[in-house]
Amino acid sequence: MLRFDKHTLIPYIETNFKRMAQAPNNQLLIEASWEICNQLGGIYTVIRSKLPATIEKFGSNYCLLGPLVNDGVDAEFEAIAERDSPIGQAVAELENKGYEVRYGTWLVSGRPKTVLLNPENAFSRLGSIKKQLNDQFGIPVGSDDSLYDVCLQWCDMVFQFFQVLEKKEKNPILFHGHEWMVCPALLQVGTELQKVKTIFTTHATRLGRVLAITHKNFYDIMHEIEDEAMAKRYGIPSIHQLEKKGAQKADCFTTVSEITAQECEALLGQKPHHITPNGINIQRFQNLHRVQIRHEKYKKNIENFVIGHFFNSSPFDLDKTLFFFTSGRYEYENKGYDITIKALKKLNERLIQERVDVTIVMFFITNARVKSFNPVVLEAKAMLEELKNTCKSVEQEIASNLLKSAASAKDNYQLPDLNQFVSDYWRLRYRRAIQSWKTDQWPLIVTHLLENDQEDPILNGLREQQLFNSPLDKVKVVFHPEFIAPTNPLFGLEYSQFVRGCHLGIFPSYYEPWGYTPLECIARGVPTITSDLSGFGSYTQNINDDSEETGVFVLQRKNKSEDEVVNDLTRMMLQFSKTNYNYRAIKRNKLEEFSQTFDWHQLVDQYLRAYTIAMG
Template identity: 30%
Template structure:
């Protein structure tokens, strides 16, 4: 670390995904936690929402020995918190706060936000109220903890992630101006919405007006809190150069620092443990495929998957299905392929008929009814994955060399079919495909290569652009480099689907030596994205925020001296 840079004595960080595994930010924060713990042991404190009530949070371990005096004090301040540790490598301190009591004061809070920071909450709907009440509660927790536990003169940073927690930074900047504030948008709300509404984002980015588009797409309040926080916070950041351009155009505020998402390889088993887990994962995937479709797939089957948030166009789920269909219709494919789509839908529960077959673990020759999905859905007739597969005639027929299986739930170990967490499943794949249209960074391809699974992604993903850059030749990264980066634009959908099909066809012809080399290169690429390589960008952001806070405090002191 540069000795001329300021580094915090304490770091508070909040996100809707602290101890709450609902998306990629969980992986960003949970894998970075150990790096922070190694630098400032137990002086990094994560704050998350208490979504669990009386239930036990599977990612959190309460510890009543932590901060006993503050525990009683904070209760007297009307804050209901659980204090413990996040059960990830490094086991950082985590505080879960019940934000529901603040709903009674919602109108006053929104009025104050407008008065102080011009945050427009008039058009709020959906998850806006929950998010902002949690954000406000998180700010109150930081305020209380700081006043009770942190000695004067200590350098403190408060880092908030996404619009859902932005208000916490604004609140702290007002009540504790000595704290440096950082706001990271992992994807602008308005950019994601433009892309998700089938509008061309990239060709017309410079012509879009963020405020105007927010009105058109009914995003005014979410856009407002994101834009105003970007304006007022000490250090505004995002995760890739492609999203930095988006922030400048749609939020009217250039980012101060780009913070690419790294990974911590503590999550990846080593040596014999890796081999055993890969073997177990492949067996689990093939067992489900065999039981569902009445097939007898052997270990020479090419196992493929895509995963992530259920954003049909943005995550390229549509292209993935189309590419698998084109692969299915190709006369060049010589190997059997099983492709899994692991994105959480409106799931009702695991299929009982599939569970029964998996329990008995005997070969079946007949497929189950609807052999394309592992769980029951509430909205099966309206689901877009199933709808596109029906439209293309992808019914996992007996003679098809390509079977596509929809896994519409979070893989956290209790889904009723696999009953393994995602990281114990992903390493069973031969190839992962993430043909994103809108992907500020792309944690899923980084996770894949970290588990030595080669992947296909696009140059509209921050990770894809980074992989191209790491190749160092000015050419696009290829599957032989560990990650194939496909060129994608607003209008070349068919070309992307064909390119993915062709890469899979080529990979399916590789012998074991070639596959092992691709897997080795994937692991090598992942090591270039370890937090030990990327944390320097955070050091830059911490320094930037702390210097802004120091300057603000000098101004406050000068003003106080004048008034005296």
């Protein structure tokens, strides 16, 4: 397996990948994933962001293959009528057999050709599909989870598509599949179709995800684990075997980071042939040197929320306030929420002890099971809006009366007492608005009503560390258990805008095969803390002698105790809390420049290398 460090990666690319500037001539690339036109997780982001760079290389010789399971697909999908090309002919033949197939353009950047196959087409064959996988590849017959059966049905349709396509297409075909969901098709195609070469990319092993949640020392024991016994114990024997066979039998097996490559070797018994790190479409994030302007703009929206949420009981100086945040899948320990909360407790103590004149507002943004927004939070926001409207009316009355006074002044040009310009009516409205809004209650931690407040891990962690938004606390906490969207009544921002308005992203993951959240932070000019147990963090260390200089802070978690990790994270946050405006502005500009390293136009060559390996 190819291994890179900061001294060899760039020279390797420069000397060996120049010949890979274009895709191999005339090869048809079919890239398949359960998340094409069906957003579920990170693979959707990988493929969608990679599209412009991939299409530049392959042009019309590129097509996506996904499941027809998204009821709202028509909003982002436009049908293609042609049935003369090899892909069109394959679609037509499946249609003639009575199968539901959609052939069209996915309406995203790059506008790729896309074929969507309905898994229900193969529902009646599910039993024989499972038997064939067992007979041919030793895959246990079962139903590991709700997604397993439907993926088997979809893969049966994928295999039929390739059977037809191979007969129609005269040139070699590359079949690139992502994650275990596509493995049944990869195995069948690789075994029975000679002209099709297979590439399998795993972004995280299914067993690894489970074990990282249940074993705090996962990285210490993963090479000693009896993988098949453990997969059976956790109810995923079929998925694990599919993934294992897919890795072992693919013409080229890749994964996204060095740390995940070690996981694959330990749990799947197969070293990846190549590392294909994830990138981003920088063009989506480029700010034309307006990174600071946008930060200030969106920070105002966050400040408006903070005023409504905190200032009715315990106001503080917004000019001396920093906004920290973390976000991602709700995996309490895998995402590092546990050590973040413990470090916040220590940060609060240090800020008080050292009398650092700054307030930290920490946002936890994730997706928990909720009933609704907390009515107390919405009521406070509504009361603040009433106070704002009252202030605007008072302002207008003062302005009107002040103008009259100034226009009629003869000898006295001094600014008069403005109180005399406010009527009794608006004085009363002003006092009542403030009285209604103010409260003696401490600000709430969570913005929503959770379905299970007593057993929520984040809330219990905050309770254990006694982070209650006391007026004396220098660290304030907001737990927003839904992902932020433009329709959100509390912020009125898109998630990307919310990120731009913050000062620091905190992602000290324990298990993170790659990690798009910190990567998207740096693309938006936001300094970030990641960890050496995340693919992004370890990759950053390998290519950069001093990543902290650019604004990427890599927390060392390998071979360290929890106390050491918490103390190190506290130190990083405290150090950032003491920085000034100019320091943070410089970091934003440096991050914008550093993010170019992760542009797909640079990293897509890693995939081209994998395709060359597959072709032999």
